Amino acid sequence: MTGSRTGAGGGKVEITFLPSGTSVRIPTGTTVFHAAHWAGLPIESTCGGRGTCGKCGVRVVSGSAEPMPADHRHLAGKLDEGWRLSCQCTVVGAMTIDAPPPSTTPRAATMGVGRFVLLEPNVVKVLLEPAPPTLDDRRSQLLRIVEAVDEAGYACRYEWQIVPRIAEALRHDGPVTATLVGDHLVDVERGDTRERLFGVSIDLGTTTCVCTLVDLRTGSTASVASALNHQSTYGADVIARTAMAMQGPDEVEALRRTAVSTVNELLSRVREDAGVEPEEISEAVVVGNATMLHLLCGVSPESIALAPYVAAFLEPQDLRADQVGFDMQPLGRVALFPSIGAYVGADIVADIVATGLVRDPELRLLVDVGTNGEIACGNAERSVATAAPAGPAFEGGEILHGMRAVDGAIEGVRLTDGVVELQVIGDDAVVPRGLCGSGLIDAVAQLRLVGLLDDGGRMLAREAAQELGHPLADRIETVDEVRAFRLSDAVILTQADVRALQFAKGAIATGIETAMATLGVTAPELSAVLLAGSFGSYLDPRSAQVIGLVPPVPVDRIEAVGNAASEGAKMALLSFREREVAWELPDTMEYVELSGQGDFNDRFIANLRFPPLASLPDLEADALRSATTVEAAG
Amino acid sequence: MTGSRTGAGGGKVEITFLPSGTSVRIPTGTTVFHAAHWAGLPIESTCGGRGTCGKCGVRVVSGSAEPMPADHRHLAGKLDEGWRLSCQCTVVGAMTIDAPPPSTTPRAATMGVGRFVLLEPNVVKVLLEPAPPTLDDRRSQLLRIVEAVDEAGYACRYEWQIVPRIAEALRHDGPVTATLVGDHLVDVERGDTRERLFGVSIDLGTTTCVCTLVDLRTGSTASVASALNHQSTYGADVIARTAMAMQGPDEVEALRRTAVSTVNELLSRVREDAGVEPEEISEAVVVGNATMLHLLCGVSPESIALAPYVAAFLEPQDLRADQVGFDMQPLGRVALFPSIGAYVGADIVADIVATGLVRDPELRLLVDVGTNGEIACGNAERSVATAAPAGPAFEGGEILHGMRAVDGAIEGVRLTDGVVELQVIGDDAVVPRGLCGSGLIDAVAQLRLVGLLDDGGRMLAREAAQELGHPLADRIETVDEVRAFRLSDAVILTQADVRALQFAKGAIATGIETAMATLGVTAPELSAVLLAGSFGSYLDPRSAQVIGLVPPVPVDRIEAVGNAASEGAKMALLSFREREVAWELPDTMEYVELSGQGDFNDRFIANLRFPPLASLPDLEADALRSATTVEAAG
Secondary structure, X not given: OOOOOOOOOOOEEEEEEEOOOEEEEEEOOOEHHHHHHHOOOOOOOOOOOOOOOOOOEEEEEEOOOOOOHHHHHHHOOOOOOOEEEOOOOEOOOOEEEEOOOOOOXXXXXXXXXXXXXXXXXXXXXEEEOOOOOOOOOOOOHHHXXXXXXXXXXXXXXXXXXXHHHHHHHOOOOOOEEEEEEOOEEEEEEEOOOOOOOEEEEEEEOOOEEEEEEEEOOOOOEEEEEEEEOHHHHHOOOHHHHHHHHOOXXXXXXXXXXXXXXXXXXXXXXXXXXXXXXXXHEEEEEEEOOHHHHHHHOOOOOHHHHOOXXXXXXXXXXXXXXXXXXXXXXXXXXXXXXXXXXXXXXXHHHHHHHHHOOOOOOOOEEEEEOOOEEEEEEEOOOOEEEEEXXXXXXXXXXOOOOEOOOOOOEEEEEEEEOOEEEEEEOOOOOOOOOEEOHHHHHHHHHHHHXXXXXXXXXXXXXXXXXXXXXXXXXXXXXXXXXXXXXXXXXOOEXXXXXXXXXXXXXXXXXXXXXXXXHHHOOOHHHOOEEEEEHXXXXXXXXXXXXXXXXXXXXXXXXXXXXXXXXXXXXXHHHHEHHHHHHHHHHHHHOEEOOHHHOOOHHHHHHHHHOOOOHHXXXXXOHHHHHHHOHHHHHO | OOOOOOOOOOOEEEEEEEOOOEEEEEEOOOEHHHHHHHOOOOOOOOOOOOOOOOOOEEXXXXXXXXXXXXXXXXXXXXXXXXEEEOOOOEOOOOEEXXXXXXXXXXXXXXXXXXXXEEOEOOEEEEEEOOOOOOOOOOOOHHHHHHHHHHHOOOOOEEOOOHHHHHHHHOOOOOOEEEEEEOOEEEEEEEOOOOOOOEEEEEEEOOOEEEEEXXXXXXXXXXXXXXXXXXXXXXXXXXXXHHHHHOOOHHHHHHHHHHHHHHHHHHHHHHHHHHOOOHHHEEEEEEEOXXXXXXXXXXXXXXXXXOOOOOOOOOOOEEEXXXXXXXXXXXXXXXXXXXOOEOOEOHHHHHHHHHHOOOOXXXXXXXXXXXXXXXXXXXXXXXXXXXXXXXXXXHHOOOOOOEOOOOOOEEEEEEEEOOEEEEEEOOOOOOXXXXXXXXXXXXXXXXXXXXXXXXXXXXXXXXXXXXXXXXXXXXXXXXXXXEEEEEOOOOOEEEHHHHHHHHHHHHHHHHHHHHHHHHHOOOHHHOOEEEEEHHHHHHOOHHHHHHHOOOOOOOHHHEEEXXXXXXXXXHHXXXXXXXXXXXXXXXXXXXXXXXXXXXXXXHHHHHHHOOOOHHHOOOOOHHHHHHHOHHHHHO
């Protein structure tokens, strides 16, 4: 790729679109074309905002807009009236724009979390009928194609490796099909191949990698596959892999190769499933946390791990597929989503795109719970992102019987009428062997709800529970001089486990609190709390609320949004407009560094406690009654 | 690379520079900055004409020049007076420009064929002192460097593979050195490495490859090496290699690999000789004929070989070194000179740069004699290029005792006072085994001068010569019923050999005649005839004149310019201004396709004859006297 700097660094300015009067605040440096899309008023374009199709003209009613060369080319004679190509017009200050409605409505689909997306992929196939060379027209084959693409209304740049492809396609007369990814000319084929147009979105998770093959003509998913990240053999989490990478370049290269092999396994599966050739996949859009993206590019994440925790790169990257090593069109492009910070990665940016968090007026909170909790809060007006170091408890680490969410893990716990109901991963015969993150949170929340844990996290002694006639009193034991609650023959939850969870949830709750305090908003103002990431999908919203992992909002406002990151990547694949939004997103959000907050420790300590059950807005009276047990037993 | 189209396609317009009043005709689409250099009035710049340093301001006195974004940045307040950055100002029509003289005079050197070159290489090292990251400044390492380069006044784009280099350089505090090739950021190193700055020029000849290692700080040559093109094992000439390439992609790849291995052998030798590490070579500039450049890029030259003879690419290319396979700075750049046509290659463009043929007022003719004769004629006002298919005679092909210029080849012949003097390649004891091209031309020219060949190329019979008492009469024999002249025990020159040479020289003479006719000029107007290429260096100017290979100008106007292509490449390496001239050159010259000329056959047949000796402007009377022998003997 050839990279460029993101955004313009300046502040935000307001741009108003007539005739609707819709306003949007956008970073300076954004084009009017993209600002309109931010405002939900897409302007017509076939070239993707590159100044070549000439269709995105608007009239500047107020504000500064010097005419650009493309304006002279396409709008000569209308410049004095204020007409400009919106894609060439960079916003430097407040503006009012009269934008004619599109004459044609592009196809659209609902994607992500209820987002309405215009299907205008970044990949375009153009049928060309280049005139054969003659003694009078001896242009090179390269120039012949480049000029034909230009005449078709598309800007194009090329890498020299396209030349043999062109020479092959032009060996015989007849039409050829040029494939453009953005303005990169990535293939030239003999004949008309416009029927075959594919892209993939890739969510390169630390644990799991998901690949979605998309038919870019229709927007439909042709195949999906997921696999364990092959890097897992080198260590389960980001910390283990970073430690390995810090050993030297060979280790970085080993991690890079395994990341690539993970993706290639998935590409091979989705291709086979859908009957698609590698060369037919023109673009991949990749999301993942900053460490995963560093390793995919063969960059050591060392600087992310060491104070002051800066990434080697956060900017979106536009890479060539053969250089990355993906088994797809060799000259095809691999687009890496931008990250917001070293610990608020491209996966969160994709979550935000999928949920529209920073484009809608309603105030929402997005939390991706994991070793590192990633938090975004806000709306179209203003938004804040931060990261909170939760530690390994949510992944079963530092928990006596903690384990990953595999067969034998307790993933759900209900304590009702003195009965312990366990939901265990695996078939019916599986014997519970330990607790995974969601089981841990459930167990602690249930112990709170049945009155066996106080606000401070202290577990009731067996004798005290027996005295109160608590039906689960006999489940309380003392193991190695520490109180514990027996969940099954093999699995107990200790007082120390509860403390570990308190530290983890305390960190995330502090991050959320800081983000909300920065915005000056309170829990009742939140229209939704979105739990992102695969862990978020398994989390019981009530449990998250009860332990205070999320702010005290009614449970029906807590929503798991599943693999929103994959959805965000897919949206960017299918809509160049959504992609622009994603690429500009880091510049539009405020980033708060928790460790830079003077009152972090105070807030953290306060957040170690569980919220008083009475403070939860929608807890039924009976739950509250039983929950008073532990208080009474003090 | 990322390519772009050359030139703007339009016609030429005149631009006048004040206060000198100097005018130059340049293609539309050229910038004022480059036009000034064409006119020999270089404008100050440190960023190489990328709109970032802001030093190249000029005042537009007349002509159209819309202000560009960079103008607003650097010249705000002076725009109304007509000030513009000359590097951002594209010439669309006639203009008058007031250009202030540079405040500093860049270093310069005499290079090429007496060219005065400003030493401003395309490669720049910039010392940066990036502030270390803090909690308040958490920009990515990438952005930190890109912004520091920007602040130093240089535009920069990057490929993602630079990120690990940046991460490594920033592992410790302190200054770093960024290397820019053009606007490509190709390396970032810890410390101050500005003392080490190297580039190479590479002349990839069909037979011989020459590599010159240049210290870009001083402009001095650090080492030169040459070697046989390793492709020779696959065939001696362009035709043999094209035939091999047409067998399929594997053969093209084999030819590509051997071209690269040739260059790498030379790189290794010049590096070792000068004590330079691969990473210290930041840029390579490559010249060669179009077929060689195609093969270097792994592109089949098939389309060059088949009617209507178009190249896959003619445009200048900007490639990444590791993708080409050169053993130098991996992210360094490899610049391929543009070609004018499929048979007027980048080597001729480099010749033209080295000689200044299209920039000086004097009218000159440049000829590169070989299997394919390449011809350029003109001056700053107007110039024409063409190519003439000479066939293999100049390389010893189709000549009975023809051979390449290796040990045992007769490379020079003198016939004086009845004595045959032979100049033979090799040590004193070597026995002549055959005739190479220059020996062939000498032999024929000498036979003309001693009166043994008539204007039509007919050799005098032995008996007729004896009758005339010619001292060399006994050297004339009849072999296989064909007349022949015995040069040595083992080597004769036959009547058929003379005919073969007539065909070869006739083709080139026709090319020259066509080029000159296109310009409407005659031989006496030529201030010089430049013989380029290694063959040109060995050619005796008098012999070239006598056989009519070149127009009838006095011998002292015929000049061998040696390996001018290497010099032209070196100039482009050492001066970004010379490079711009080279890149624009194909658009400034007219290309004449000989096979498209209706009267080609008539001209060709006329040019098979040798010029009457009396028509040669500077032949001594005695030479003319003896030359009448053959006529008298009719």
